[in-house]
Amino acid sequence: MNDPAPGAARRHCFPAALQCAAFFGGIYGNAPALDAAIADARARGAEALFCLGDLGGFGPHPERIPPILWEHDVVTVQGNYEDAVGNGKPDCGCGYTDPRDNHFAQLAYDYTLRKTPADQRAWFRTLPASVRVDLGGWRLLLCHGSPRRQNEFLWESTSSDPFLERLLREHGTDVLLCTHSGLPWSRRLPSGGLVVNVGVLGRPANDGRREVSYALLAAGAGEGPARVEQVLLPYDADALLADMEREGLPAEFRETIASGWWTTCLEILPAKERARGRF
């Protein structure tokens, strides 16, 4: 299906008139979760699979992720990690502002940069910043952070309706899909538009559960652009934890995978999202 030549921009194959598709957020090197998500999405009838970027960071063996995406024809948007790793930048460009957040972000980035081979870095540079898809006649726009900035955080509690309406209007779309913040949410806007933060596969959503999540969209039946399901996905977290330990990743990262509570990169959270977590 795909030209396997490493580093080349890849062609994808899925129905022109999509009715059901799956959208994966940041993978962060979590290969067991990616494997589980692909199988789960196919079983639920997804005709196409999309990844919204950030393949590495946080988890072990980021180099294992691109081959899985290639094998399963997952259309991939460039995240800030692919921009940073692909271009050899000094940091991940995640957009954190607090030194405590940046400390752990740098540990994750340095590890990921070191583990990513040149052919994958070259592929990262070819990835698009956004992808447009038609789902049942509705226009979908896929991006990493926001359509205007790759590392912008679209949090549920700090993204006003008028702001989201403006994003949809200015970027000519009915549905906006994003990730980057790590927390899944979706909102149907007064205009009928839809914004979906698809969450991430890389780590739990700071809710005390081990499962991670992705979004499944199906063409709507008289109820707006699409039906959204935020799928809560069990996966082999123990296998991931064993790999993280072998790779010497910080105990704080392992605790998040094991407990479902974020222990790092917390300062960026808005008040409401922070209050829901344990730390």
Next chain:
Amino acid sequence: MDAPVAPIPWLDTLWLQVAGTVCNLRCTHCFISCAPDNHRHEMMTLADVRRRVAEGARLGVREYYFTGGEPFMHRDLLTMIEETLDAGPVTVLTNGLFLTDETCAAIARLAAAAAYSLDIRVSLDGWGAEDHDAIRGPGTHHRALEGIGRLHRAGMNPVITVTEAAAGVGAGEGRTRFLALLRAWGLDRPRLKVLPLWRIGAEAERTYGYGPEDRLAPDAVTPEGLLSLQCASGRMATSRGVYVCPLLIEEPEARLGDEIAETLRPFPLRYGACVTCYVSGVTCRT
């Protein structure tokens, strides 16, 4: 020398000078010299705030900030917060001296009832009373910490704003010490924002003002750097009109219009304060 120009491709942040320049304190580092008798910008009325928030919503504003002066001196502040939370997230900047148990409970109720985030940002200017009180007045350090503690007990997690008047706070050890202080007051997940000092207003008297050499040169800026300035995505409404940012409301040329929409045009960065914003990379946003 031509000044570089900050674009404003989008309006994300609307600041509201709800308390004008009226404040119960007379801080010696205040960049707009707020004081009990400073009425250069009067308090905004509830109707003013409603009109500005409605304008902001039409323009797609993402978030609202209330400042002053001291916002909690405004008798309609809680109503303003409640109504504005219908339009988007709200942050209120305060010196913390009016945070009674009753007020904190009301704030917590508003925060819990809203879909959007409500943040209270309280200023501290030192680890101990010595630094803070020298700037803000006798007894204010302890009273501010008491207010912070009440907010915490009511269920809020305030953001603590520290200026670099607290020597060493920008460095690792200083931050650690500050976080320890807040934990000692019960804040188990302290949130800290460090701000530089802008040498305008009272601060120009306390230390020294900007000189003619403190200007941004056009070749000293990058497009990315300009876009990260708060004037590239925000505006400030006071009772006297709409200004480019929260810092320059005493500069006549920084008053850009009566309506927010007409102020969404590029702004020449010809002030000393613009150097501090650009070089420090800081914004007044949380």
